[in-house]
Amino acid sequence: MSVEVFDLNEVSGFKPVQGMDGRAVLGVHMQLTYVTFDPGAIVPTHSHPQEQIGLLIKGNATLLLDAGDVYLTELSSYSVPGDVRHGLIVGSEGAVFVEAFHPPRQDYIDAACGRSVIPFQ
Template sequence: MSYFLSSDDAFQREIAPGVSLRTMWGDKIMMSLVELDANSEVPLHSHPNEQAGLVLDGEFEFTVGEERKIVKKGEFYIIPGGIEHKVVAGQMPSRA
């Protein structure tokens, strides 16, 4: 097993209209490179792994459980496993 993975080799799929996801995961954590077109949305969902990330471009409105927050370029987020969450991109394409 390699400890290193190119984003080109990660599992890639479109999870919703305008939402492209490249993902790798282990037993306890999930890491994704997600690209959203302007105003696109990752629907409400949950997964068993914790998920953490950094907004690389643009901004997102995250809803995690009952909390809602705008997360901008340069800001981190963490989502506990098993908690429902959704994400909506801002007025321009966004990456995290």
């Protein structure tokens, strides 16, 4: 196996919901995703089998959880175990996140390849 270097400017983007733009870098067992959100964008409450760890680089947002909503500001990070329901409401400034998934999310891979997907179920 060899080392791969990626330029996110050359990685195919995908837009699973209105106001969201993602770019995924795939490893063998992990996925790193750079995501930008327009102000007020909403990711509906959903779950997926992948563990998800995220870091808010810029902006603010509210992480929606059954246990209670959490307000995120710049450099807030979070870890969501697989199969835990969660969603997101982006604040008025928009937001930039870096998120890691294990294992990789097939719906994001499909969307980046231009295949039709139904995200965030």
